[in-house]
Amino acid sequence: MQRFAHFSLLCAYLHPIMKRNIAIFASGSGSNAENIIRYLKNNSLLAVQLVVSNKIDAFVLERARRLNVPSAVFSKKEWESGKEVLALLADYRIDFIVLAGFLLRIPDSLLHAYPDKIINIHPSLLPKFGGKGMYGDKVHEAVVASGETESGITIHYINEHYDEGGVIFQTTCPVLPTDTAADVAAKVHALEYAHYPRIIEEVFRSAVATD
Numbered sequence: 409m410q411r412f413a414h415f416s417l418l419c420a421y422l423h424p425i426m427k428r429n430i431a432i433f434a435s436g437s438g439s440n441a442e443n444i445i446r447y448l449k450n451n452s453l454l455a456v457q458l459v460v461s462n463k464i465d466a467f468v469l470e471r472a473r474r475l476n477v478p479s480a481v482f483s484k485k486e487w488e489s490g491k492e493v494l495a496l497l498a499d500y501r502i503d504f505i506v507l508a509g510f511l512l513r514i515p516d517s518l519l520h521a522y523p524d525k526i527i528n529i530h531p532s533l534l535p536k537f538g539g540k541g542m543y544g545d546k547v548h549e550a551v552v553a554s555g556e557t558e559s560g561i562t563i564h565y566i567n568e569h570y571d572e573g574g575v576i577f578q579t580t581c582p583v584l585p586t587d588t589a590a591d592v593a594a595k596v597h598a599l600e601y602a603h604y605p606r607i608i609e610e611v612f613r614s615a616v617a618t619d
């Protein structure tokens with residue numbers, strides 16, 4: 409594991425007693441991660457305390473550094489066991505996990521430790537264009553190739569199967585006959601930015617209320 413800026417581990421402990429901590433897992437650019445961190449910055453209940461990745465060169469790590477959120481990177485082997493990841497989440501007293509472009513399977517140990525507390529966003533209207541290997545531009549290319557007239561986003565809980573956890577929220581955007589995969593990606597990203605932070609807040613607030 410490689411850790412960055414972990415001096416702020418203290419923040420996770422010094423929070424007012426009722427505050428709940430979120431970790432964001434991301435493998436790539438992290439534009440959603442940044443949007444979520446900014447949205448929750450002064451939230452009375454929820455705080456993003458940690459960014460975790462599987463890629464040492466993921467731009468999300470640079471975004472985390474700029475936003476003063478500690479981050480860590482685990483190797484593929486460490487992700488497979490889940491032991492070190494769980495230990496770090498425990499160090500940070502993480503209550504909820506948000507996946508934002510995270511490409512590895514979540515180990516069973518994490519699924520068991522965080523039942524209904526891990527949510528993901530998928531850039532299509534699941535069950536369409538989901539499953540193993542369907543991520544990023546591949547999704548939008550498949551949407552265009554199959555002549556769909558709409559696409560959108562799905563926010564859902566995570567379980568043992570890729571993209572099959574309970575759906576929390578879906579919304580759509582039109583796909584025009586002239587749209588390229590890049591056009592669809594831009595529309596879908598706009599939906600992600602508009603809705604993901606708000607839905608995260610709603611889902612975790614109601615989870616806390618029924619704890």
Ligand code: GRF
Nearest residue numbers: 436437438439440509529531
């Ligand atoms: C998003 O489209 C998200 O739906 C998918 O991966 C992409 C991540 O983009 N799961 P970014 O790294 O947040 O820019």
